[in-house]
Amino acid sequence: MTSSSKALLPGQNINGQQTTLGVMGGGQLGRMFVHSAQQMGYFTAVLDPDVSSPAGWVSHYHIETDYLDEAGLAQLMQRSVAITTEFENVPAPALYTLGAQRTVAPSARAVAIAQNRVKEKTHFRNCGVACAAFQAIESEEQLNLAMSQADLFPGILKTASMGYDGKGQISVNHPDDLPQAWQALKKVDAILEKKLALAYECSVIVVRGFDGQMVHFPIQKNLHRDGILAVTEVDPGAIEATIADQVIQSAKAIAQGLDYVGVLCVEFFVLENNQLVVNEMAPRPHNSGHYTMNACDFSQFDMQVRSLTRLPLVQPRQHSSAIMLNLLGDLWFKENEEIAKTPAWAELLTLPGCHLHLYGKLEPRKGRKMGHLNITGPNSSEVKAVALKACAILGIQAF
């Protein structure tokens, strides 16, 4: 990592190159980072093996190698003055390699902690932030230890790493069911968590600079369906002030404790007894923060650019009420039909305040995130009314 505290300004000529920002991963989050970076005049370089990756399409440079490919990493470093990541499972060793020679944010260490649910929850505890009771299961001894803890049941067994969108999770109602559940996960490192009675789920995006300064976006209320985020609503005042304060303070303590640099999303559960419990963190912009693109004066991707380049972090401001609807590949398929059809975008876009974001993925598949729709308006009831019309047009279940 460079020790200089000078901002990496766009257009600067370093070694005869335009100032180029690198990103590990070419998914939709990388694409939206690239859009923000380019808007500010930066060049971009994306490393992703997929020739048709959403970010690869729109970047100045696309390095089409595996994430651990030495030549690919060398090329990314040669092109880029600073490098960020856009998906959680970027191999930490690749980030260590990059971090030895370039500014990398978030750091390999922070990403490695976020990649492992046991390390992640241990970090939460160390920061004094409550999470669900849990037991790591990485051995037969720990399996037995988990079975002996009645207060962990009913629970959810989750793979310690590589899980996303609810994948790699099994409900376990009774201790006797645990061995079979772990077997079903092929006995990979796992974590058993107590299943909590949720009133609702929320998340917050915090941004921390190299100098330790932190800003945050408003708190998002999230609705998941089948383990995948479906709807995010952001309406100032919708979340009780005491809970909101606690969410922000907890997320900032978690970022501070990691000496984090970049955009961090922290997801929380609000329990039926109004207790706040942290669930997990994502060391990058997050699906639940997409509303910032149209409802705030700066988006989470703008702030990712600023934090990576040591530009000032100003507190973002929400100027519109917002609802974000995820557009999954399911919408391309009518019931019982196998042939994909384009959703009714023209009809949808007759509605006020609808901002359509599509990620340029070539093939719609059920459960695949193809895009999102941000609906903005002057107040939450008008936005909700438009969102329900949008759901009806697109075939999304009402909420």
Ligand code: ADP
């Ligand atoms: P992923 O990494 O796949 O997003 P999460 O741990 O966030 O995994 O779990 C996905 C969803 O499952 C959560 O958003 C929540 O709805 C539910 N869930 C996860 N853990 C618990 C828990 N301990 N108690 C109740 N619900 C949970």
Ligand code: MG
């Ligand atoms: Mg989650």
